[in-house]
Amino acid sequence: MKTAALNSEDLRSPMFWAVSASALTALVAGLGLLGFLIAESVPVFQRQGLSFLTGAEWFGPDEFGAWPMIYGSLATAFVASLFALPVALGSAVYTAEFLSPKPRLAVKAVMEYLAGVPGIVYGLLGMTLLAQWVRNVFDLIDGNSIFTAGLLLAIMILPTVTTLSEDALRAVPRRYRETAWSLGMNRVATAFCVSLPMALPGICGAVFLGVGRALGETVAVMLVIGGLDRVPVPWFNLFAPGQSIPSKLGREAAEALGGGYHWHALMTLGLVLFVLALCLSLAGRWFLTRQRSA
């Protein structure tokens, strides 16, 4: 890792070594986690190869298929994005471009508070209110479904995406807005033709972080997704019960703990989730870096 040029005085400073150790700890923790997951997944890939990823049945003790859980995770994240993103982006544009400072700060404070509410609280509300609502509105036997989980995730990620997108919009220097105004453009045109395109990389970063949270949410999803390890038939029937990777891990980790092939299969699921989240995180970071350098 390349560091800034250091002189001998820097190298003698205990603070330098303290912060270096902290950075190293974070790096070791991340790599250690990835290494541990890979090591625990080796027996699964040795026995099943890539059929673990494509298999549709999760039957122990010798054969496990992760596809229903991968599908469930991607489907819930898709539904969450579908509902959350338009609302979050609209809200961010309105807050950043049209609200005066005091109401804007009030909205920001509420959004940031909501972003920090624990998943279990959302899960309980989803179980008691949202699942019932989905069941009644769509005339289902059971309101616990992939769609319900996606909708709940949409509500959960909405504040995160809104507040980060708003930050990205506010980061667009005022001089660009004033230049657009000086050309006779109104505020709506300025917001959509100047601010939004310039903030797009940051907004994409916010979206990726939000979707990353949706992918990783465990308890709230576990309470409303239905807990069925099946890809729905037809595959786009989102009102069927399903399973996501985190909810599967949440349900079975305790009983499989201590070794055995079941445990390795769950750890491999964890590795798949880690890789999915890592890809999203890297994509988000790439967009954010682009915005900063713009």
Place this chain on the structure above:
Amino acid sequence: MSDQTPAVELRIAHVFFKNRRVLEDLNRRFPSRSATAIYGPSGSGKTTLLRTLSRMNDDVEGFRVEGRVLIEGENIYSKEVDASRLRRKVGMLFQKPCVFPKSIYQNVVFGLRHRDGIDRKALPEMAESVLREVRLWDEVKDRLNEWAPTLSQGQQQRLALARLLILEPKILLMDEPTSSLDPRSVEAIEALIERHSKLRAILLVTHNLEQARRVCDEIVFMDCGRFLESPPLPHSSPAGEELLNY
């Protein structure tokens, strides 16, 4: 608008930022086809005056105008006046050039593309015409699709001016447009001010008295948020001494 109607007429009692009075007692008419330099020391209120004329401070907390600002006879601070409609008549060029992260061509036609009733086929020709006006055409004609932020500061300022001129504003507000620019850009902008002062009203904020004398029909002195009948005394501001020599 008849030629007798001033392009800008100020009847400003006070302009405030919160409780701070930044402009006061500004009463003056600016004719429709002439260039007027506004000259004064830093902090004298020149930029605030230009921003007031284009309503750029509308969303600045605590900003308020007591009095009237008439553009072509219409009080721009009355509730009926839409700020964006006003700014189609009153274009403003800022001190620091600001180009959008788009191509040179897209920058030139940016404002025009967002207007209704524009013949899009005519845009390239119009772009060429204004780029020639600001003496930028020869420098960029072979790279119109290149990224505008890669241009030099002087080129960016001339591009920003072309972007304004293509909209044909009746009043052009220029806030120290040549400060820290290369001589070539300064010369191009000064020549343009001279030519366009016969077509539209130009208000030029400048710290360069020689420039004001070269290109403007009239010089207005400002200090402490007021117009001065005569240049300020040397001790009142750094610009005072230079003004006395004028």
